[in-house]
Amino acid sequence: MSPRGSGQARQRRATLADVGRHAGVDTSVVSRVLSNDPILNIRDETRERVLASVSELGYVVNAAARSLRTARTGTIGLFIPDFANPVYAEIISGAEAAATARGYALVTGSSGASGATPQTYLDLLGQGRVDGLLLAGDALTPAVRKALDEFNLPYLLLNRKMRGSHRFVVLDDEKAAGLAVDHLVELGHTRIAHLAGPAGADTAQRRRAGYLAALKQAGLPHDPDMVIAADYTPEGGVAGMTQLMKLRSRPTAVVVSNFAAAIGALGAARASGVSVPGEVSVVTIHDSPLAEFLVPSLTAVRMPLEELGRRAVDRLLSRRFDDAVEEVVTGPIELVARRSSAPPPAGSKRKAAK
Amino acid sequence: MSPRGSGQARQRRATLADVGRHAGVDTSVVSRVLSNDPILNIRDETRERVLASVSELGYVVNAAARSLRTARTGTIGLFIPDFANPVYAEIISGAEAAATARGYALVTGSSGASGATPQTYLDLLGQGRVDGLLLAGDALTPAVRKALDEFNLPYLLLNRKMRGSHRFVVLDDEKAAGLAVDHLVELGHTRIAHLAGPAGADTAQRRRAGYLAALKQAGLPHDPDMVIAADYTPEGGVAGMTQLMKLRSRPTAVVVSNFAAAIGALGAARASGVSVPGEVSVVTIHDSPLAEFLVPSLTAVRMPLEELGRRAVDRLLSRRFDDAVEEVVTGPIELVARRSSAPPPAGSKRKAAK
DNA sequence: CTGAAAGCGCTTACAG
DNA sequence: CTGAAAGCGCTTACAG
Numbered sequence: 002m003s004p005r006g007s008g009q010a011r012q013r014r015a016t017l018a019d020v021g022r023h024a025g026v027d028t029s030v031v032s033r034v035l036s037n038d039p040i041l042n043i044r045d046e047t048r049e050r051v052l053a054s055v056s057e058l059g060y061v062v063n064a065a066a067r068s069l070r071t072a073r074t075g076t077i078g079l080f081i082p083d084f085a086n087p088v089y090a091e092i093i094s095g096a097e098a099a100a101t102a103r104g105y106a107l108v109t110g111s112s113g114a115s116g117a118t119p120q121t122y123l124d125l126l127g128q129g130r131v132d133g134l135l136l137a138g139d140a141l142t143p144a145v146r147k148a149l150d151e152f153n154l155p156y157l158l159l160n161r162k163m164r165g166s167h168r169f170v171v172l173d174d175e176k177a178a179g180l181a182v183d184h185l186v187e188l189g190h191t192r193i194a195h196l197a198g199p200a201g202a203d204t205a206q207r208r209r210a211g212y213l214a215a216l217k218q219a220g221l222p223h224d225p226d227m228v229i230a231a232d233y234t235p236e237g238g239v240a241g242m243t244q245l246m247k248l249r250s251r252p253t254a255v256v257v258s259n260f261a262a263a264i265g266a267l268g269a270a271r272a273s274g275v276s277v278p279g280e281v282s283v284v285t286i287h288d289s290p291l292a293e294f295l296v297p298s299l300t301a302v303r304m305p306l307e308e309l310g311r312r313a314v315d316r317l318l319s320r321r322f323d324d325a326v327e328e329v330v331t332g333p334i335e336l337v338a339r340r341s342s343a344p345p346p347a348g349s350k351r352k353a354a355k
Numbered sequence: 356m357s358p359r360g361s362g363q364a365r366q367r368r369a370t371l372a373d374v375g376r377h378a379g380v381d382t383s384v385v386s387r388v389l390s391n392d393p394i395l396n397i398r399d400e401t402r403e404r405v406l407a408s409v410s411e412l413g414y415v416v417n418a419a420a421r422s423l424r425t426a427r428t429g430t431i432g433l434f435i436p437d438f439a440n441p442v443y444a445e446i447i448s449g450a451e452a453a454a455t456a457r458g459y460a461l462v463t464g465s466s467g468a469s470g471a472t473p474q475t476y477l478d479l480l481g482q483g484r485v486d487g488l489l490l491a492g493d494a495l496t497p498a499v500r501k502a503l504d505e506f507n508l509p510y511l512l513l514n515r516k517m518r519g520s521h522r523f524v525v526l527d528d529e530k531a532a533g534l535a536v537d538h539l540v541e542l543g544h545t546r547i548a549h550l551a552g553p554a555g556a557d558t559a560q561r562r563r564a565g566y567l568a569a570l571k572q573a574g575l576p577h578d579p580d581m582v583i584a585a586d587y588t589p590e591g592g593v594a595g596m597t598q599l600m601k602l603r604s605r606p607t608a609v610v611v612s613n614f615a616a617a618i619g620a621l622g623a624a625r626a627s628g629v630s631v632p633g634e635v636s637v638v639t640i641h642d643s644p645l646a647e648f649l650v651p652s653l654t655a656v657r658m659p660l661e662e663l664g665r666r667a668v669d670r671l672l673s674r675r676f677d678d679a680v681e682e683v684v685t686g687p688i689e690l691v692a693r694r695s696s697a698p699p700p701a702g703s704k705r706k707a708a709k
Numbered sequence: 710c711t712g713a714a715a716g717c718g719c720t721t722a723c724a725g
Numbered sequence: 726c727t728g729a730a731a732g733c734g735c736t737t738a739c740a741g
Contacts, residue, residue: 014483014506016734027712032736042710059505064482065422066734069717074419076484084447084463085644090439097465106479108462109438111451125460128418129368130430151413152368235648261644268648290439290615294589294622296650370718381728386720396726420718423733 015058024054031055035062068129077105077317078131079159080112080122082138086233087260088287088306089137092159095310096135103318105132112140123148133317135159141166157317157326160309161203167325170313173334174204174286177302178211179218180336181256181284184300186219189344190282194227194252196241196266198259202233208258208286227252231262238265239272246273246281253345254282260289263299267341278343288337297340305332369412378408385409389416422483431459431671432485433513434466434476436492440587441614442641442660443491446513449664450489457672459486466494477502487671489513493555495520511671511680514663515557521679524667527688528558528640531656532565533572534690535610535638538654540573543698544636548581548606550595550620552613556587562612562640581606585616592619593626600627600635607699608636614643617653621695632697642691651694659686 021028026047033041034051054060068074079096081089093109100107108131110122123145126134134149134156141149141156141163149156158169178195185193195212198205209228216223226248231241238257242265245252257263263285270277277283277297285292288301309330316326375382380401387395388405408414422428433450435443447463454461462485464476477499480488488503488510495503495512503510512523532549539547549566552559563582570577580602585595592611596619599606611617617639624631631637631651639646642655663684670680 017736018734028734029712029714029736036736038737040710061478061481061483061506063423063734064479064484065419065428066717067482067736068419069417069423069719069733070735070737072717083444084438085441085444087439087441090437093438093465106464106476106484108464110460110462111447122460124415125418127415128421129415130418130460152415235644264645264648271650290589291618291645294618296625371720372718382718383720383728383730390720392721394726417718420733421720423717423735424719424721426733 014063015060016063017060019058020051020054020060023058024051026051074130074132075105076131077107077133077135077314078126079107079109079135080137080140081109082112082140084111087289088160091306092137092310092313095307096314097310098307099311099314100318103314105314105318107314112136112138126154127152133157135313135317137161155317157313159313162207163203167327170309170316170326170328170330171204171207172304172306172309173329173331174207175211175214177286177304177334178208178256178258179215180302180334181286182212182215182219184284184336184338184342185254185256185282186215186221188254188282188342190254191221191345192224192227192250192252192254193221194229194245194255196231196238196245196255196257196262197228198230198262199232199237200230205230205258212256231258233259234261235265235268238262238267239269240265242266242269243273246270246275252281254284254342257283257285260285260287260292260299260301263301264295267295267297267299277341280346282342282345284336284342292337292339295341300337300339300342302334302336304334305330308332368417369414370417371414374405374408374412374414377412378405380405428484428486429459430485431461431487431489431668432480433461433463433489434491434494435463436466436494438465441643445660446491446664446667449661449666450668451664452661453665453668454672457668459668459672461668466490466492480508481506487511489667489671491515509671511667513667516561517557521681524663524670524680524682524684525558525561526658526660526663527683527685528561529565529568531640531658531688532562532610532612533569534656534688535640536566536569536573538638538690538692538696539608539610539636540569540575542608542636542696544608545575545699546578546581546604546606546608547575548583548599548609550585550592550599550609550611550616551582552584552616553586553591554584559584559587559612566610585612587613588615589619589622592616592621593623594619596620596623597627600624600629606635608638608696611637611639614639614641614646614653614655617655618645618649621649621651621653631695634700636696636699638690638696646691646693649695654691654693654696656688656690658688659684662686 017028017031020031031051034048077100097107136156137159160171162169162171197209229241229244231237257266266283275281284300286302288303292299292301312330371382371385374385385405388402451461490510491513514525516523516525551563583595583598585591611620620637629635638654640656642657646653646655666684
């Protein structure tokens with residue numbers, strides 16, 4: 002392992018040939034026994050002997066040799082922009098479960114880590130280390146796409162649609178935003194703002210669309226001042242909320258597109274002396290174990306992120322490369338009501354009407 | 356890639372032989388040109404021709420073939436218990452940077468994911484997919500250890516010491532806890548409690564030791580009632596803080612061993628009607644971008660997690676397998692003072708004395 | 710049916 | 726010095 006000191010040879014691992022010799026059969030027989038080749042005719046007694054040798058010698062297949070021979074690796078890669086985003090923890094969990102269930106290894110890497118330029122990870126992928134790729138966030142740059150096409154490497158966009166690509170698995174972000182709006186409408190709100198995500202983010206666009214559709218459905222007017230792009234960060238939420246609080250006629254409720262931004266929004270409201278939910282209700286998309294512990298605890302729309310990871314792996318593994326995959330995960334989306342949402346203040350109607 | 360439909364053969368990728376043919380040289384020459392073999396004597400003109408063919412054919416080395424030949428993979432694995440713990444995001448970031456800088460790929464996996472039993476990932480590792488392993492959390496169970504020894508696979512414990520293992524890279528948790536105590540002592544606190552982590556966690560033990568040492572250093576008595584084991588979760592913090600608030604003679608400050616637990620502790624204080632920092636100050640170990648946005652914002656000891664990841668990779672790659680590695684990362688540890696810590700309430704001296 | 714052989718794509722010791 | 730050949734450890738089509 003050491004770049005220097007090549008010595009210290011690792012104890013040699015048992016090979017198929019070792020097992021064959023030990024059991025007195027050909028290596029091909031061992032291989033077939035281990036892969037349960039239905040064609041193989043072998044006496045039970047011999048099979049037992051082979052298996053005993055395998056376990057006695059501690060034989061484990063050599064992935065490199067198998068992969069060289071079969072041109073498959075049994076590994077799929079998942080690239081995410083940032084391990085710090087808790088959304089991905091759940092996605093990874095589902096993806097790992099699905100990969101494991103199918104006998105694949107899932108390796109996760111970050112496409113934006115310090116020092117890891119896209120080229121770095123492309124080099125790795127181009128070397129045939131994975132059979133397919135799940136790409137979240139902005140991982141599919143034009144350069145990456147070109148390389149994937151060149152390598153003929155199957156891939157699927159995860160939680161992201163992209164112009165010109167017909168291979169993605171996403172959540173029903175429209176519905177999620179709609180649920181948030183519906184909840185606020187039921188509480189009696191009529192002036193509902195939206196802290197949308199960054200302009201470039203495709204999830205943000207779909208949530209925005211869901212917000213607008215739900216407003217329309219409820220017969221509420223759409224005020225463009227009430228929709229503000231905000232980064233998916235606490236700072237983004239602070240900036241957006243601060244702007245909303247400066248409006249002549251303030252919203253009585255805000256649908257925030259992202260949990261981190263919602264934390265910032267709560268902070269900004271507090272800083273401006275605006276009571277939540279007394280003066281303004283806040284609902285966020287994506288729940289988190291922390292939501293319960295914020296002040297006030299945060300009403301959130303829970304998304305089926307594990308299911309998203311699971312479905313993405315399943316689709317990647319079960320489709321031929323050139324098939325289109327355009328799937329919206331149908332897992333349960335539900336609003337978890339907590340303290341940050343309540344009926345609008347008594348005076349708000351009048352205020353809005355003036 | 357598809358388990359069914361094997362057809363749809365991927366376009367064949369260029370091999371060394373293709374490049375050699377294209378450039379009119381032997382494959383071995385191509386290999387040597389690409390690896391910059393200093394022994395190789397070749398005319399500049401020929402070298403250019405080879406390189407041109409490489410780029411024209413889009414040749415990329417086949418990792419499986421290289422790995423089979425060299426018995427090395429150029430990959431190291433990092434196993435963490437849980438992607439949802441934000442501490443690991445920073446560690447991964449540092450580890451990826453270090454691995455990339457050394458020409459290695461870092462693949463990250465979770466040892467505790469649903470469905471991924473230890474055996475599952477052991478099988479994968481045993482197949483020779485990585486040259487070495489970084490293990491965080493509880494990943495090194497006795498079974499795992501036995502297997503690693505059997506496979507002669509180099510590994511290093513990350514952020515964890517373990518009885519009987521002399522291969523680890525950890526942070527200076529004692530110092531971190533000490534800084535937290537020192538900060539509170541400077542503010543005038545004399546009754547400083549500790550929400551220690553779970554009994555089994557080695558980081559918890561070291562933080563506890565640092566807490567005790569700092570108390571002693573400050574000449575403060577150690578009250579066993581003031582040290583309470585608490586899970587590294589918001590719920591753990593709630594339970595621990597609730598217990599502390601019931602003490603006859605309450606602490607005026609609490610050093611919490613973990614950020615998630617600190618969030619729970621703040622919640623519990625609020626629920627009990629105890630003002631932070633008015634009645635009790637809270638300091639946590641590990642900073643987070645969220646600390647700023649909690650109510651009150653949370654004083655935290657910032658740890659060099661990226662450096663931990665970086666060092667672990669460096670040590671794993673530069674040591675021979677049987678060398679002992681016992682390293683405490685020396686990166687900067689610093690206390691970030693925010694609103695959750697303040698001088699003790701005026702009456703506290705009297706109260707403590709009664 | 711079954712065993713022996715070919716060959717996946719590399720790297721590098723070695724014969725010339 | 727340099728090119729050709731061996732061989733890493735598998736799997737599987739195929740000859741017998």
